[in-house]
Amino acid sequence: MLNSVDLSASGFDFSNVADFGKxxxxxxxxxxxxxxxxxxxxxxxxLLPEDKRTPENLDQEVRRRLDRVLAxxxxxxxxFGFIKNP
Numbered sequence: 001m002l003n004s005v006d007l008s009a010s011g012f013d014f015s016n017v018a019d020f021g022k023x024x025x026x027x028x029x030x031x032x033x034x035x036x037x038x039x040x041x042x043x044x045x046x047l048l049p050e051d052k053r054t055p056e057n058l059d060q061e062v063r064r065r066l067d068r069v070l071a072x073x074x075x076x077x078x079x080f081g082f083i084k085n086p
Contacts, residue, residue: 044065045058077083 041058041062044062045053048057048061074083
């Protein structure tokens, strides 16, 4: 069973993006990004066919996927009003 954290008494306003960012930083800390990225790279390596498991292929696949994720994030942020175009 997963542990759950009751955030109802945290004082964070989850409808406010700035508060959500503060909450995420207080729960995870700066090492979380490194850990999540390492896990993603390791998963990508494991999912590559054995005959394609080379550092060069891994680099190409991780960068391709990251570029796509970042482009979609930017598009979603504009679509849902998280950022404003000048």
